[in-house]
Amino acid sequence: AQVAALAAPVASALKREKHEVAARQARDAIALRVQAGDVNEVVSGFLEQRWTTVLTFAWTIEDARPGAVDNATRAMDDLIWSVKPKATPEQRKALIARLPRLLQTLNKWLDAIKWQDAERLQFFARLAEYHAAIVRAPIELSPERQLELATQAAQQDALRKVEMENAAAEQAAARVAEVSAVDGLERGMWLEFRTGEGARKVKLAWVSPLRTLFIFSGAGRREAFSLPADKLAAVLNDGGARVLAIDGVVGQVLSDAMAQGAVNDSNISAVALRVGIGHVTGL
Template identity: 35%
Template sequence: AALEATGSEFLGLLDRLQRGESDLTLGGERLDLPSGGGDTGNLLRALSRSAASKRIGAFDAALIDVVATLFDYIFDDPRVPALMKGLIGRLQIPLLKLALADREFFSNRHHPARRLVNALAQSATDWEGAFGTGTGLYRIAEELVVRIQSDFSDGTGLFAVCLKELEDFLARKEHEADGRTAPIVAQLENRERLEIASAMATESVAAHAANGSLPESVRQFLAGAWVEVLTRAALDGGQDGALWRCALATMEDLVWSVAPKAGAGERQRLVRIIPTLLRSLREGLDRSGMETADQETFFAGLVRLHAAAVKAGMVAGTVRPEAAPAPAATTQPRKQEAAVPRFAVAAEDAGESGPLAGLARGCWLNVRDASGVVRRVRLSWVSPARTMYLFTNHQGERALALSRPELERRLAEGSAALAQERPLFDRVVEGVLARLQSQEESEA
């Protein structure tokens, strides 16, 4: 009768298979195995079906079948590029040896070998464009696989070292990708600051601009030119800065100055504040870039409004004459400077909730464009106030910037969705367990 191979004989066979040797025998039986020692051919499946398999102990044979089934699932997974499947396939023998010696291989999601396979598969899946042998990812993956094939004996140490090297490589690539997006990030940060500053300014003048008792020219001035002044003040020093406080105080003085003056005290106060008011108005308008001619038109009208305010307070029932409407503010276009100081403003509802729940920097989304093409993109940057989101591919290229409302809309309608695929090894282990359970139920 044929003798069962000893444990040492079987492990010796695996060592030779790992080195890529051919013309092997086990217990006197020749192994009929495909050449190449791996790639996307299931070497373990061929081993379990060879004539020599009857020389293998029952437990080892069962374990070979389980690991072979794992690789069946890996090779059939459409999400993993074929070249990466080939590299992972060359780890069949080392992974089998690990499974034979380490019972936690199947149950421990944090096992270094499992994490390495997951990282290899996921990084290749996230790669946009052709994943070829010339890519940096392929080169380092091949280097690690060759080292494992050459040096692995037992234990998880070598897998842990290789995992660390791969993670360091991916971290460097992510850092390089972030560097490529830096100019776009600077533009988006400045855009967000400008939008928030403008919103603050508009809100600050809203009550006065809507006050029907104010002269129409003043209301137009506040809603136009003075919003620009407040916006610039917010950008230059924030809402706690001296420029912002001065601009608000100047606005209040302006509103008071054109109201009817009821008595001598109010008229005397108006005379006292006019020089400071005019100076503050001019300084603010100069900073905002309002043309000198437009300023003079406004100030000429303001003189008439002040005269009317005094007269209206002295003569009961006098209707205040309206000055000519203030000209539209013709300001010089503001350049979005590269280093605008931050200011302490928190956008309302900026916390991630609703459609954006679970969204964090580094996560991946599948985004469908108008033509129906789906791209896999990484959330590379979130603006300080969480109003802008920048997505790129793994290389930090093909940037896609979305405002918060636009991103919420896309997520709600389904044209964008979080890519929540489970790690490759977790998926295949679940598939194998489900298959084994189904077999047990059919045999019962």
């Protein structure tokens, strides 16, 4: 009965967790590029306001459509590259050759997230102006200087890619290293929440695979409720909730033993003895 009662909340929690993880990955990917400082203002605003939604959507469908994230990320990088100055005829020819496919990909993703208002038309109009200005800008450099600038641009792009990869790795490591009040919580534990109506005891019935959502079930017919990890950690840190015990006789005994000190051979023997007596006496 408990499993059946939790089926809907668990399904909703899994969907919510997947979307939150996707949104975080999208924000991180765009922030890495915008913070590099060489992104056109119009393009950076578009990425933060619209492409975040596109990347989030791409992450949510990646399992069903492998390559979606790579496609959306590559389109973002191509867009950033397209509005950078092109100092040589070869760079401008490359821009002209890549523009049709880039615009087609951008529009495909924007259709997918259903962005259809006038602001979209204005963005593409301004983008066309930037591209036209880049192609028409006079070239007053010698072939040697053009080659030098092209080489420098390629080196800068390579260094920027390495920097973004390192920054992404540091972000991932920082998340792994984070210690939260919820790290030790496991299914079966009982917690007490202090509310305006008094204390309420609930059981931790389910923890999401990535430990970002926690579902609690109460006594009687009270409906299960969920809390995201950050809010649960805040409540625990503020004293608004506390862990009471682990579910079951064995869990309670282990909890008592850990509270008294380190678990050694004598603790284990005492635990075994108490559990055995409980079984024999029927307690």
